[in-house]
């Protein structure tokens with residue numbers, strides 16, 4: 001709509017003190033002089049206009065020098081005149097800000113995805129990387145603290161003959177050495193609510209309950225269970241799971257702004273360790289590695305499968321109601337038995 005550098009801006013003219021507008025055009029000459037059409041009334045220079053900040057595509061009412069107003073949706077023309085006669089950057093602050101909302105929403109969507117990806121992939125990966133760097137004092141300390149807490153609340157002193165527990169410890173020590181692990185020990189306990197159970201803490205401390213030993217499995221079966229637990233220690237499964245839990249707690253605290261509670265996340269570590277519900281992947285790894293350790297020891301790698309079958313059989317009998325404990329931490333027993341048998345072939 002320009003002729004020789006002049007501009008015509010279509011809109012609606014509101015005379016001073018009148019709410020009734022009429023269609024009009026604002027003619028802007030090449031040097032910025034204004035004329036209202038129809039009528040041809042001179043309205044001074046562009047620089048005499050009050051031009052509100054642009055808000056997206058919303059029409060603006062330009063304040064005329066005579067107290068009237070000129071409403072137009074031709075923001076491009078208004079911005080061009082502002083640039084030409086007042087040296088303003090197109091749009092102005094608010095428009096630029098509004099433009100940034102698009103970027104802000106995109107950034108927010110990106111952040112949302114990052115957080116999701118972080119939870120799903122990043123935290124397990126981070127936990128796996130951090131786990132080897134945790135100081136031994138922290139690993140041993142939190143493991144001992146966990147056992148002490150379990151001793152206070154759930155476990156009771158073992159009633160097994162001392163020689164039986166010592167023999168199991170000797171087996172564990174051989175398997176751990178085979179896995180290249182130093183430290184660690186076996187503790188026998190009456191399981192109480194834990195029933196027939198065996199679990200490893202990150203320091204290499206393995207606990208087996210009297211109830212498990214009393215299920216009647218032979219030495220190879222118990223060795224298979226210990227090999228499985230040693231594998232959990234070797235792969236740092238407990239530590240990684242605990243770190244994942246802590247990082248999730250910390251992440252959730254950061255997201256919700258509940259930082260006051262985030263400080264205590266490390267304090268929850270022993271509690272998380274006591275949870276010890278391994279992921280299915282961790283169980284498969286421990287089964288496979290346990291079978292390999294058994295084979296390396298010259299023992300039957302299928303012994304763990306037999307122990308699992310025995311546990312499951314016991315779990316079905318009402319007279320051993322506590323038996324499912326180890327199974328509940330080790331789901332899909334039949335699938336695991338089949339996998340171990342296949343590995344051992």
Ligand SMILES: [Zn+2]
Pocket residue numbers: 228232278283286329330
């Ligand atoms: Zn396990």
